[in-house]
Amino acid sequence: MPGERSSSVGAVWAILIKECRGEWRTRYGLNSALLFAVTTLTAVSFVVGRIGERTDILAALLWIVLMFAALASLAHTFVREVEGHTLTLLRMIASPTSIALGKLIFNLLFLGVLEAVTVPLFLVLMGGPPLHWARFLEVLGLGSLALAAAATLVGAVIAQTRGRGALFAAVSLPILLPVMAGAVSGTRGQWNGVPVDAELRLLAAYAAALLGMSLVLYDHLWED
Amino acid sequence: MSANLTVMAVALLVWGLVFVYLWRLERRIKDLERK
């Protein structure tokens, strides 16, 4: 059992490295996500101007920009495999769970990079009260974890449909609405200097539930 | 009060139509099952 476990950790790691290499070679997914985020952000900033006092609107806008930029590109890791017909090969060398976990970690890193660019840019363009960094990063981290967990599972499903990526945003969004609600409320709370423990608990519990459910379901993802 | 009864009549009528539709649908399904 320990041997099998370490080999599956190795497989997850190998998948992760492969994903990073592939992404680095083309930078197709990351470029499109970043461009999407920056374009949306510019459009929003241009249209509404600086609204430093309205923390409720700021929080909502930030998460709308982040979520749609993520949804525009997260399915791409699986769609690429299906379109390149490389998934069959991948399945011969690794279990579905290792593949999905590798991609999940990759998606998390992807989100991290996306946020590292988008969030500072958002703060510069939109203004807003000073951040309460510790709380803000906790909200951001947990929100990203839940987002990545849901997006990985739904992405793997959606890559096997007729339209490939077309349905991804529409199908993921209902599952991500609780994340949106918790993250927006938490982001607003930290700006207003209110404790955000309830929101953090919600996000953590939701992320944990999604991850647990994912681990059960990964096995059923590819069978034909 | 009469408005109330009108609404009731409409509700009963709709339910009657839905019921007739379902009744016929079930008969057709039974026909198909027999084949």
Add this chain to the structure above:
Amino acid sequence: MILRILLFLWLAAGMVAGFTWAPVVPVLGNTTRVFYFHFPAAIVTTIAFGWSMVHSALYLARRDLGHDDHAAGAAELGLLFCIVATISGSLWARAMWGAYWNWDPRETSIFFLFLIYAAYLALRAAIDGTERRARLAAIYSCVAFVAVPFLIFVVPRIYFSLHPDPLLGQRGKPDIDPRIMLVATWMLAGVTALFVWLLSLRVRLGRIERARQEF
């Protein structure tokens, strides 16, 4: 045969009783009567979506396409009853609160449920192959199962702080007239039976369709 006619009479009697025999709640006036349609529809929506999830999980465990028919059929019917509950609730809200929609916690959660199952059916429509469709849809349904308790219990509480609820909590408090509760329960039983009937029709149709395909 007898059962169908009994169901027809049962629901018709419930409607007549609701409009003529049961009293109205003083503040609500005649809008009380929406309750006899709204309440059963909302409960049956929940039952239907729960049924759909149970059968999705059962499909993944047993791989019997009959479970997939149940899951899909219950989701479709749940959506139908969800629409009835939403529209009747919205009309009532217009009469009592002055607006068709104001993101009251209940409205929020039922709308999210609607979105989830609309997405479920959109997903089903986009997958080729019976078994693959059944498997992938079941996976999505299980993920959605994580979201539903959060939507129903947790999110309304967060939105509550955002939008202080205008007035009037939920109905169904114990001080309500017993005759109203009797008619509501009566209608609930009837509408649940109607749901079972509809679902059985849908499941039988699914079975016929598959037999045709094999043929």
